[in-house]
Amino acid sequence: RAARITRMGAVAEGVQPGDEVPAVSHTPLCCTHVCIATTENIARSLVEAVAKAAVFQTLKPFGDPRTVVAPLSAELVTFLMGGSCAEGSAGVLSDLMHNLESWTISKKSFLSSFVSAASQSDTIAKLKLDLTRCETSEGFNPSDRERMSRELLLRYDRGGLAHCEETFGSADDLFAHKQRCHFRPMQCPNDGCQEVFGANTAGAHDASCPWKRMPCPQGCALEVTRRVLRAHMAGPCERRPVVCPYHHLGCLTAVFAGTLDNHCKDGAGEHLALVAARVGRLGDTVESADGKVASISVALGQIRPQLGRLAGLSGELVSSSARIATGEKALKELEKSVRAVERGMSSLEAELKAQRRDISKVMNTVMGPL
Numbered sequence: 501r502a503a504r505i506t507r508m509g510a511v512a513e514g515v516q517p518g519d520e521v522p523a524v525s526h527t528p529l530c531c532t533h534v535c536i537a538t539t540e541n542i543a544r545s546l547v548e549a550v551a552k553a554a555v556f557q558t559l560k561p562f563g564d565p566r567t568v569v570a571p572l573s574a575e576l577v578t579f580l581m582g583g584s585c586a587e588g589s590a591g592v593l594s595d596l597m598h599n600l601e602s603w604t605i606s607k608k609s610f611l612s613s614f615v616s617a618a619s620q621s622d623t624i625a626k627l628k629l630d631l632t633r634c635e636t637s638e639g640f641n642p643s644d645r646e647r648m649s650r651e652l653l654l655r656y657d658r659g660g661l662a663h664c665e666e667t668f669g670s671a672d673d674l675f676a677h678k679q680r681c682h683f684r685p686m687q688c689p690n691d692g693c694q695e696v697f698g699a700n701t702a703g704a705h706d707a708s709c710p711w712k713r714m715p716c717p718q719g720c721a722l723e724v725t726r727r728v729l730r731a732h733m734a735g736p737c738e739r740r741p742v743v744c745p746y747h748h749l750g751c752l753t754a755v756f757a758g759t760l761d762n763h764c765k766d767g768a769g770e771h772l773a774l775v776a777a778r779v780g781r782l783g784d785t786v787e788s789a790d791g792k793v794a795s796i797s798v799a800l801g802q803i804r805p806q807l808g809r810l811a812g813l814s815g816e817l818v819s820s821s822a823r824i825a826t827g828e829k830a831l832k833e834l835e836k837s838v839r840a841v842e843r844g845m846s847s848l849e850a851e852l853k854a855q856r857r858d859i860s861k862v863m864n865t866v867m868g869p870l
Contacts (some may be wrong), residue, residue, distance in 0.1 A: 528667035533683035534653055535662040536698040537803055539655035540598070540618045542649040549600045550576060550640060551627040555620055565627055572607070573640040577648055579603050581655065596656040598635040692725070720758075745865070749774040782859045798847045803838055810834065 504852060508759070553572050554565035631640060631675070634719045657663055662682050667843055668674040684704055688695045693711035706712060710727035717729075718739040724732045733740065738758025744751045751774060809833045 528656050528669065529671060530667045531664040531674065531681055532675055533664045533678065533681045533685070534650055535700060536685060537701045538662040539646065539649040539653055542652055543645045545597065545600055546573075546576065546645055546648060547628055547640075548624075549604045549630050551624050551631060552604045554627060555623050556604075556607045557646050565623065566630065569627075569631065569640055573644075576600075576603060580652055584612065591661065592659060593653070593656050596652060653789070655709070661673055678703075686740060690725075737801075746771045746774055747864075749865075774863065778862050779859065782855055782862070783853050786852065786859075789855065791847055792848050796841055796848070799841060800845075802840070803834065803841075807831075807834060807838070 545649055550569055550573050551565075553576070554568050555570070557568055558565045580596065580603075638804065662683075664681050666677060666681075682700050684699050685696055686699050688697070688705060688709060688711050688714070690711040695710055696710070697704060697705050708726075712726050713723045714726055714729060716722050716724060716732060716737055716739070718733055718737050720737045720739040720827070722732070722737070736757075737754060739756040741758055742755055742757050742765075744753060744755055746767075749771070751767070751771060753763060753767065754864060772810075810827060836843070
């Protein structure tokens with residue numbers, strides 16, 4: 501009778517001891533996960549290499565580099581997949597980058613040495629942007645780049661640093677492995693984020709994801725997304741530090757946006773005392789300034805008669821040059837003193853006006869919150 505073999509290769513019902521059991525061959529099942537970040541880096545490198553080669557081959561005004569993108573991309577893939585690479589050049593990912601650079605340099609033309617590096621860089625950057633944005637770029641669309649990047653990764657990553665090579669004897673074992681594979685694709689769990697990345701880079705994405713909800717560092721007990729965290733801390737956060745409106749009068753209590761109203765209500769008595777003290781100090785200052793103004797007015801009244809006498813003396817001493825010179829000198833010195841006194845009076849008057857404005861401001865502050 502024919503023997504039946506279980507999934508694990510054990511002898512099933514109907515097989516007698518000593519019977520020869522035919523060998524059953526199982527094709528190993530291999531994990532196909534690759535590092536998404538590495539394939540994306542390879543795709544960007546392919547775009548950059550093709551853009552540089554296209555610009556080197558068709559320098560303006562001699563041609564449009566977009567017209568040679570398709571043949572150059574096909575040539576590049578053939579070169580990297582072994583058609584033109586040296587024997588043994590495909591081994592590690594660093595070899596891939598080296599081969600990309602070598603191929604790009606080989607596309608430099610004689611005319612490219614006469615074009616400024618800045619001009620070439622601008623043209624290359626523009627072409628890279630066009631190739632990245634265009635979904636139907638002939639011969640180099642995004643789906644082609646993704647497929648090429650995956651194939652190149654598998655060819656060059658011989659050490660398995662950026663893809664999984666584990667094999668399994670059953671589909672169940674393979675399925676269980678793929679649920680925990682280091683390179684399995686993951687969807688960001690944060691609401692609003694559409695990023696897909698490998699499990700090996702999940703931590704890096706989580707550390708910078710703008711949609712991740714985070715507790716407010718100021719301690720308001722709210723969680724907000726990283727992208728609006730700064731705006732929250734500077735705006736609606738109830739624990740945002742603010743300055744008491746009576747701070748300039750001497751209130752040193754630390755308050756927050758959410759407690760400011762209660763602080764002003766609870767501290768109304770203390771604030772009123774601060775206002776009264778400030779008004780008293782301003783009153784003393786005003787009285788002192790009024791006294792100084794009065795003293796200056798008296799001094800001016802004493803000086804003016806002397807000016808009149810000196811003016812008359814100047815007219816009488818016309819015939820005597822020496823006496824005239826003496827009189828004029830004294831007159832100038834006296835006028836200088838008068839001007840100095842007048843300037844002092846103007847300064848005191850300005851100070852008095854400023855102090856009166858301060859009193860008005862304080863009174864407005866008192867009348868506002870109270």
